[in-house]
Amino acid sequence: xxxxxxxxxxxxxxxxxxxxxxxxxxxxSFGKVVSTWDFGVGANNAAWQVLRAGGSALDxxxxxxRWAESELCNATVxxxxxxxxxxxxxxxxxxxxxxxxxxxxxxLEDIAHPISVARQVMExxxxxxxxxxxxxxxxxxxxxxxxxLLTESAKKAWQTWQRESKYQPTINxxxxxxxxxxDKNNHDTLGMLAIDQSGKLAGACTTSGMAWKMRGRxxxxxxxxAGLYVDNEVGAATASGMxxxxxxxxxxxxxxELMRQGKSxxxxxxxxxxxxxxxxxxxxxxxxxCLLALNKHGEVGAYALHQGFVYALCEHDKDARLIDASSVxxx
Ligand code: ASP
Numbered sequence: 139x140x141x142x143x144x145x146x147x148x149x150x151x152x153x154x155x156x157x158x159x160x161x162x163x164x165x166x167s168f169g170k171v172v173s174t175w176d177f178g179v180g181a182n183n184a185a186w187q188v189l190r191a192g193g194s195a196l197d198x199x200x201x202x203x204r205w206a207e208s209e210l211c212n213a214t215v216x217x218x219x220x221x222x223x224x225x226x227x228x229x230x231x232x233x234x235x236x237x238x239x240x241x242x243x244x245x246l247e248d249i250a251h252p253i254s255v256a257r258q259v260m261e262x263x264x265x266x267x268x269x270x271x272x273x274x275x276x277x278x279x280x281x282x283x284x285x286x287l288l289t290e291s292a293k294k295a296w297q298t299w300q301r302e303s304k305y306q307p308t309i310n311x312x313x314x315x316x317x318x319x320x321d322k323n324n325h326d327t328l329g330m331l332a333i334d335q336s337g338k339l340a341g342a343c344t345t346s347g348m349a350w351k352m353r354g355r356x357x358x359x360x361x362x363x364a365g366l367y368v369d370n371e372v373g374a375a376t377a378s379g380m381x382x383x384x385x386x387x388x389x390x391x392x393x394x395e396l397m398r399q400g401k402s403x404x405x406x407x408x409x410x411x412x413x414x415x416x417x418x419x420x421x422x423x424x425x426x427x428c429l430l431a432l433n434k435h436g437e438v439g440a441y442a443l444h445q446g447f448v449y450a451l452c453e454h455d456k457d458a459r460l461i462d463a464s465s466v467x468x469x
Pocket of ligand 1: 359
């Protein structure tokens, strides 16, 4: 498996220090990175190292996602993720650049960095999405090591959950006072978008998906257009929350298309959420969808159905800071 030090060195060596394009303000001279949730702070700082060294947005988002996959014990991304209802930890990830190149893996088991496997799918295979045993076989053929990933605490959380065995995702469970130990963080995804010195965009999305999901369930994160979409001509969008809603509505693609039609990132996120509410008004009251968008000018938008969504922002060579997103429903 590629170590972080070697990964960073290679990423920086391949990134070229590019001249600022016309109209790309000095204040954004290293670009910009945004990502979902509190863990976006650490992930953004990792991505920022790549951007400030002149690396590409693609290398930056891969680096940020790798940070989230390896450094955390937050029960929703990478090796600390909670398993499915049968006790298997299955990982979903996707990566995309603004030229339309993309790769993804779904239901990947026992491989520590699904985002890097997704990138290999993009660069070394004729396909976009590999799943399950095939994705693992491809990863091993590319030099990734097979490692048992399920942690003791995730196993315990699963055992606690089995007492009632109810699949009932709640809105922001990590903030709910009645959350069971196993419910803690039973949703959340690292969705990251970046724009580099040359004005090019890229995005990455990585998650262990909804805790206690059915075996074989795939969420929005590895589905291009649902959990992630990037187009250099317009901007990029990513999502977190109840993945089935993003798949039903091709939500990240929709956000980018709404920006193409002239909406700001903030307006586009809101309009995409309003479409979900319009189609499934009752259901929307009890599920969370969180959207984050970045347009090619570096403007950011973030909106969720319900309060509690935060995103991290890195710009102007300052440490990442957390910002509260707006919400459609106020309680
Ligand atoms: N969107 C992810 C999924 O459905 C989970 C999340 O972000 O909360 O798998």
